[in-house]
Each structure stands twice: as C-alpha cells, then as structure tokens.
Amino acid sequence: MTAVLEGRNLSRAFGGFKALDDVSISVERGQIRGLIGPNGAGKSTLIDVLSGRAQNWSGRIFLGDEEITGLKPQQRRHRGLARSFQRTNIFPGITVRTQLQVAARALGTSGLAEVIDALALGDLLDRPAQEISYGDQRRLDLALALVGRPQLLLLDEPAAGLTVEESLKLADILKDLVHRWDVTVLIVEHDMQVIFSICDHITVLHLGRILAEGKPEDIKRHPDVIAAYLGSEAP
Numbered sequence: 507m508t509a510v511l512e513g514r515n516l517s518r519a520f521g522g523f524k525a526l527d528d529v530s531i532s533v534e535r536g537q538i539r540g541l542i543g544p545n546g547a548g549k550s551t552l553i554d555v556l557s558g559r560a561q562n563w564s565g566r567i568f569l570g571d572e573e574i575t576g577l578k579p580q581q582r583r584h585r586g587l588a589r590s591f592q593r594t595n596i597f598p599g600i601t602v603r604t605q606l607q608v609a610a611r612a613l614g615t616s617g618l619a620e621v622i623d624a625l626a627l628g629d630l631l632d633r634p635a636q637e638i639s640y641g642d643q644r645r646l647d648l649a650l651a652l653v654g655r656p657q658l659l660l661l662d663e664p665a666a667g668l669t670v671e672e673s674l675k676l677a678d679i680l681k682d683l684v685h686r687w688d689v690t691v692l693i694v695e696h697d698m699q700v701i702f703s704i705c706d707h708i709t710v711l712h713l714g715r716i717l718a719e720g721k722p723e724d725i726k727r728h729p730d731v732i733a734a735y736l737g738s739e740a741p
C-alpha cells in the first residue's frame with residue numbers, strides 16, 4: 507500500500523509540557539483514518555502540525571514521495587493537503603457561492619460544480635453563510651476544504667454540534683467522496699458512531715503518544731483504549 511501521508515517522530519511542546527511526544531503515523535491511500543482519544547490527547551496538535559499551522563515542532567512529514575516538513579499551510583494546500591477546522595472557517599456575511607469562488611481562485615482551480623453537487627449546496631449558493639443552518643455551515647466548511655480535489659483531507663471534529671441525522675449524512679458524504687474522488691481522510695472526531703461507521707483504520711492518542719492503532723473492531727475491544735477513552739459503552 508502507498509502512504510499518502512507520513513509523519514515521522516512528530517513532537518510539540520508547550521513550555522515543558524509535551525502535547526505531542528514522538529508520534530509517527532502513516533496513512534494509506536484511500537483510507538479513512540480515525541484519530542481518537544480523550545480531551546487533551548494531542549489530536550488537534552497533530553492536525554496542526556500536519557497541516558503546517560503549528561510553530562515550534564519537530565519531526566518530518568511526507569506527502570506521497572515529497573517531503574513537506576518546511577512548507578507553510580498554503581504551500582501544503584497547493585500540493586493537495588487540505589484541512590477543515592473545529593470551528594468553521596467561513597465568513598458569515600459572504601454568500602456561499604462567493605466563498606467557494608474565492609477558495610477556487612486562490613488555488614487556481616475551477617470545477618466548483620462537482621463540489622457543490624457532492625455537498626448538496628446548490629440551493630444555498632446565494633445565501634450569506636450566517637443565514638444558513640449550522641449543519642449547512644459545516645458542509646460549506648467541508649466544501650471549502652474540498653475545492654481543487656485535494657488528495658488528503660484532514661478533518662478536525664467535522665460532526666461537532668451536529669444532530670445525529672446531520673452526522674450520519676456527513677458520514678455518508680465522506681464515504682462517498684473517498685470512493686468517487688480518491689480522497690484520503692484523516693478524521694478527528696468524538697462521535698464514535700461516525701468514527702466506527704466510516705473508518706477502516708483507527709489511531710488512538712493518549713497523553714501525546716500513540717496508545718493503539720488498528721482496525722475498528724480491534725480498537726473497540728482494546729483494553730487500554732476502553733480504559734483510557736471508550737469506557738464500557740463502545741458502540
């Protein structure tokens with residue numbers, strides 16, 4: 507299998523506190539990789555390091571065969587590494603259409619129609635983002651990350667604040683995109699229904715280190731993961 511993303515020996519400290527402690531991760535092409543763990547485990551820190559948003563970290567990162575360790579977020583984005591944010595990354599007063607067009611222009615790409623179609627945003631194009639529902643805003647955030655059809659999508663809690671119905675719809679969209687568009691996904695999510703329904707592989711972080719890695723059914727039964735995070739009520 508080909509690794510689309512490889513992080514080697516990634517570390518980041520805040521003062522003397524190691525938020526990320528020598529973590530290595532390899533995500534294969536076509537995978538939906540879940541990244542789970544308790545609050546403060548280092549998940550967002552890892553996403554920040556991989557997307558180029560973090561300062562003062564160490565380690566090496568490869569996107570396919572290319573080392574991207576020293577590249578800024580926008581340079582990584584141009585090479586096909588996109589991310590969404592825990593808080594949506596959208597501008598409230600601007601219409602859905604304009605936000606997508608601005609994102610496409612910044613990337614020098616066209617092909618917005620397929621993104622609009624995939625995320626079912628067609629009826630919302632002329633609405634300012636502040637007027638659409640929170641669930642629709644999360645889909646717009648995902649659409650912005652998908653402009654230019656990135657090869658790798660880093661998602662930081664895309665289902666946060668969504669209803670069960672919206673979360674399941676999002677899960678369906680993601681599964682579909684991976685298969686139709688050949689996008690690889692690394693997803694941080696606390697909603698275990700979403701994680702266990704879409705991920706083929708899961709990495710568990712705890713206290714800045716990898717606690718376990720494996721297939722969903724093995725992770726569900728892993729005693730250390732149950733003790734540190736899932737409890738006895740794993741879905």
Ligand SMILES: Nc1ncnc2c1ncn2[C@@H]1O[C@H](COP(=O)(O)OP(=O)(O)OP(=O)(O)O)[C@@H](O)[C@H]1O
Pocket residue numbers: 520525543544545546547548549550551552
């Ligand atoms: N800018 C910062 N300054 C100081 N400490 C930070 C900073 N950012 C994160 N941390 C600390 O680093 C640790 C890891 O944080 P991180 O946000 O990566 O965890 P997480 O697994 O994403 O948690 P959550 O599930 O709550 O989002 C936490 O203890 C957090 O308090």
